[in-house]
Amino acid sequence: MRLLKLVPDHTNVDFMRWRNLAVVISTLMTIASLAFTAYRGLNMGVDFVGGQMIRVSFVQPIDVEQLRGRVDGLKLGESSIQEFGGPKTYQIRLPKAEGGDAAANVAATRVKTMVTSTYPGARIDSVESVSGKVSEELAENGAMAIIFAMIGIAVYIWFRFEWQFGVGALVTLAHDISMTLGFFAFTRLQVDLNVVAAFLTVVGYSLNDTVVIYDRIRENLRKYRKMAILPLLNLSLNETLARTVVTSLTVLIALAVLMAIGPEVIFGLSLAIFLGVVVGTYSSIYVSTPVLVWLGVTPDSFVKTEAPDPTVAPAR
Amino acid sequence: MLDFPRWKVISIWAIVLIGILFSIPSLLPSSARQHWPSFLPHSTISLGLDLAGGSHLLYEADIQDLNKQRLQTMEDTVTSEMGRGDTRIAISDISTSGGRVSFIVTDPTQVDSAVERMRSVTQGVGLTGTRDWDVGVVDLNRVVLTPTKSGIDQSLKDAMSAARDVVRRRIDPGGTKETTVITEGSDRILVQVPGVENPEELKRLIGQTARLEFKLVDLSSDPAQVQAGHAPAGSQILPMADGNGTIALKRRVIVSGDQLENARQGFDQDGRPVVEIKFNADGARRFGRVTQENVNKPFAIILDDKVLSAPNINEPILGGNAQISGGFTVETANELAISLASGKLPVKLNVIEERTVGPDLGADSIHKGVIASLIGTAGVIIFMLVTYGRFGVYANIALIVNGFLILGIMAVFNATLTLPGIAGFVLTIGAAVDANVLINERIREEHRRGRKIIDAIDTGYHEAMRAIYDANVTHVISAALMAYFGSGPVRGFAVVLLIGVVTSVFTAVFFTRMLVALWLRNKRPKTLPI
Numbered sequence: 001m002r003l004l005k006l007v008p009d010h011t012n013v014d015f016m017r018w019r020n021l022a023v024v025i026s027t028l029m030t031i032a033s034l035a036f037t038a039y040r041g042l043n044m045g046v047d048f049v050g051g052q053m054i055r056v057s058f059v060q061p062i063d064v065e066q067l068r069g070r071v072d073g074l075k076l077g078e079s080s081i082q083e084f085g086g087p088k089t090y091q092i093r094l095p096k097a098e099g100g101d102a103a104a105n106v107a108a109t110r111v112k113t114m115v116t117s118t119y120p121g122a123r124i125d126s127v128e129s130v131s132g133k134v135s136e137e138l139a140e141n142g143a144m145a146i147i148f149a150m151i152g153i154a155v156y157i158w159f160r161f162e163w164q165f166g167v168g169a170l171v172t173l174a175h176d177i178s179m180t181l182g183f184f185a186f187t188r189l190q191v192d193l194n195v196v197a198a199f200l201t202v203v204g205y206s207l208n209d210t211v212v213i214y215d216r217i218r219e220n221l222r223k224y225r226k227m228a229i230l231p232l233l234n235l236s237l238n239e240t241l242a243r244t245v246v247t248s249l250t251v252l253i254a255l256a257v258l259m260a261i262g263p264e265v266i267f268g269l270s271l272a273i274f275l276g277v278v279v280g281t282y283s284s285i286y287v288s289t290p291v292l293v294w295l296g297v298t299p300d301s302f303v304k305t306e307a308p309d310p311t312v313a314p315a316r
Numbered sequence: 317m318l319d320f321p322r323w324k325v326i327s328i329w330a331i332v333l334i335g336i337l338f339s340i341p342s343l344l345p346s347s348a349r350q351h352w353p354s355f356l357p358h359s360t361i362s363l364g365l366d367l368a369g370g371s372h373l374l375y376e377a378d379i380q381d382l383n384k385q386r387l388q389t390m391e392d393t394v395t396s397e398m399g400r401g402d403t404r405i406a407i408s409d410i411s412t413s414g415g416r417v418s419f420i421v422t423d424p425t426q427v428d429s430a431v432e433r434m435r436s437v438t439q440g441v442g443l444t445g446t447r448d449w450d451v452g453v454v455d456l457n458r459v460v461l462t463p464t465k466s467g468i469d470q471s472l473k474d475a476m477s478a479a480r481d482v483v484r485r486r487i488d489p490g491g492t493k494e495t496t497v498i499t500e501g502s503d504r505i506l507v508q509v510p511g512v513e514n515p516e517e518l519k520r521l522i523g524q525t526a527r528l529e530f531k532l533v534d535l536s537s538d539p540a541q542v543q544a545g546h547a548p549a550g551s552q553i554l555p556m557a558d559g560n561g562t563i564a565l566k567r568r569v570i571v572s573g574d575q576l577e578n579a580r581q582g583f584d585q586d587g588r589p590v591v592e593i594k595f596n597a598d599g600a601r602r603f604g605r606v607t608q609e610n611v612n613k614p615f616a617i618i619l620d621d622k623v624l625s626a627p628n629i630n631e632p633i634l635g636g637n638a639q640i641s642g643g644f645t646v647e648t649a650n651e652l653a654i655s656l657a658s659g660k661l662p663v664k665l666n667v668i669e670e671r672t673v674g675p676d677l678g679a680d681s682i683h684k685g686v687i688a689s690l691i692g693t694a695g696v697i698i699f700m701l702v703t704y705g706r707f708g709v710y711a712n713i714a715l716i717v718n719g720f721l722i723l724g725i726m727a728v729f730n731a732t733l734t735l736p737g738i739a740g741f742v743l744t745i746g747a748a749v750d751a752n753v754l755i756n757e758r759i760r761e762e763h764r765r766g767r768k769i770i771d772a773i774d775t776g777y778h779e780a781m782r783a784i785y786d787a788n789v790t791h792v793i794s795a796a797l798m799a800y801f802g803s804g805p806v807r808g809f810a811v812v813l814l815i816g817v818v819t820s821v822f823t824a825v826f827f828t829r830m831l832v833a834l835w836l837r838n839k840r841p842k843t844l845p846i
Contacts, residue, residue: 004702125677129670145801149794197806204794208787215783243757247750254692254746262688263681
């Protein structure tokens with residue numbers, strides 16, 4: 001049987017040749033993502049801003065405007081109605097009720113009663129009601145988890161490799177998270193608790209690729225002590241290229257299936273991870289590796305010599 | 317590489333088989349599970365509420381309400397302590413405003429003994445002996461009792477554990493359902509009930525404080541004053557439950573819900589739903605005495621500070637049985653009966669988070685999740701097969717074993733599978749082969765460099781190990797933080813990821829290495845099919 005080789009045996013792509021261009025693009029994209037997120041904001045779900053969300057399945061497709069009119073008729077504040085997964089399923093979102101938790105409960109109950117009485121056979125799939133206090137805690141916990149994960153992983157890389165690699169990992173993570181945030185701001189996809197889980201997975205996954213490449217760079221730095229840094233990075237990237245492509249593809253295959261036919265509720269989670277994998281693959285080559293050049297990684301970074309070797313070019 | 321001792325082979329297979337054995341009960345439909353031999357493991361993975369359907373309710377105690385109650389109780393204690401014994405202490409102007417209880421001792425020479433009496437009843441219990449209340453004197457003859465921090469904390473702690481028990485009795489009187497009622501933090505109670513048909517009913521049942529009191533109606537009060545909201549001394553004004561005005565009542569409680577023996581739903585002689593209650597011996601005696609002394613006067617039945625009804629006492633009620641009417645439906649009468657029988661909530665509870673999933677949506681999610689997992693796995697398997705041939709087959713066997721091991725370990729720990737957990741499962745499948753990809757690519761590389769077959773495989777496994785180890789630690793860090801900070805469904809996702817990382821290292825590295833070693837030993841291949 002002839003085996004599939006997506007990446008030929010002896011590649012010699014000069015990745016580092018475009019590193020300056022890539023850095024300009026990455027920086028611009030990161031700034032654009034953050035600016036866009038700051039300017040337009042994220043479409044936060046009830047998990048993080050409080051309020052209520054009711055998902056309803058109808059027997060047949062309905063007139064959304066009519067439903068909207070009926071919900072508005074209940075005078076519960078600014079509601080929003082969105083299709084969810086198909087023309088017969090909708091999510092009705094209500095703002096945080098004024099007058100505390102008892103009022104929130106009443107609001108959700110009134111919507112449910114209205115829906116089941118005006119649309120025979122309609123099914124209330126789920127109700128989520130989160131108070132302002134809980135939503136603040138959830139948002140805080142989510143942000144803390146992401147920040148701690150980024151720092152924790154960077155510190156681990158620093159211990160396992162050298163400080164330059166730790167910094168490289170942190171820069172890569174910041175890049176990947178910013179891009180994912182920008183994507184969510186751009187598409188207005190709802191950010192809920194599941195998406196935070198996706199962000200954390202992206203943090204872990206994005207570093208997966210980087211670690212594999214860093215490991216190879218370290219190995220080559222020890223092996224080819226006289227090689228200049230740029231060819232050495234290129235060599236490492238080419239040697240790991242097949243693995244990078246194959247692994248990313250297997251994960252993307254699994255995630256694509258999940259997005260296409262999996263439960264609608266976790267579409268956002270799957271999409272965020274899918275995107276994170278794509279961005280993470282790019283950044284492991286064009287963000288985490290060039291950073292090492294500027295931070296002056298040399299073979300000396302690993303071989304602790306008592307007497308410095310004068311033949312080795314100093315870090316530039 | 318060829319040197320693979322027999323004990324290693326046996327232990328690896330043993331782990332694999334045990335893992336599969338533990339995963340089977342969770343995979344069997346419940347009807348077939350009965351035929352599963354009882355000597356084999358039978359713990360299963362539990363389904364999260366987002367898959368099984370059900371309600372997740374987070375309650376928070378109303379601490380202000382609790383503190384108010386404590387002040388009122390202390391006010392009653394002051395009145396009874398000062399009026400006790402041979403030398404009564406005359407007091408006036410008792411108040412509970414400003415979060416403390418204060419009163420004036422009319423005779424300045426009695427101030428010291430008043431303080432002494434209050435100190436003796438506010439002495440904290442326990443080893444530390446910290447006080448629940450600070451007793452002090454201001455303006456020469458005003459005694460002030462201020463609740464201490466430790467007293468407030470202790471009362472909250474007691475109230476929360478009592479409230480938890482009350483909630484548990486209300487939603488699951490038989491103790492048979494798979495409900496979760498636990499306290500979280502200092503002032504919260506988490507309630508999880510699977511398969512709820514009507515969450516509104518559940519919330520009404522849990523949320524009702526059910527503080528039942530019987531008091532006499534204050535007939536001496538001036539109706540105009542009552543309407544203006546001014547109660548005579550020793551009386552209070554409460555609203556009627558049906559919203560029809562207010563009524564003045566004597567403050568003293570004749571009997572309360574604490575003195576109930578039982579409560580159940582019944583019907584009165586006209587066939588209207590009522591709650592039938594039965595007092596305990598003490599309650600029956602007190603109720604009998606008061607009704608005897610107050611024939612032809614009205615008394616009020618008060619539930620959570622609202623007057624349900626104020627019937628006339630036609631004759632003394634001596635048997636300890638009574639009926640509560642108040643425009644109930646069979647349903648509401650039944651709910652109230654359950655609430656009363658399970659005791660009153662020591663503190664008011666408010667819902668601060670609710671997540672309810674209908675059973676149909678849950679079943680739909682499981683169905684779609686399982687199909688997606690299977691097709692996703694199939695996709696990965698085909699991809700690995702066409703990419704790595706024989707070595708792909710090994711990776712795929714490892715992948716399938718990994719799936720069983722994850723389920724098996726989850727079953728052993730009775731872990732909860734949530735909807736994001738399914739995503740975690742699919743993701744783990746995609747990521748688990750990464751170790752094999754690393755190894756196989758390295759073997760290809762070493763072979764290209766001219767190493768002999770066995771040497772190339774050996775070096776491949778050895779060199780790939782470092783990267784596999786580091787990459788998995790990064791996953792563990794993020795998954796562990798997710799498990800720590802995440803709630804409910806997200807934690808379920810993290811748990812699957814964590815287990816998946818551990819099992820995938822075992823299957824992708826040790827298990828495939830054994831398969832490869834056995835193949836090399838048996839076949840002695842001349843070419844490397846990779």
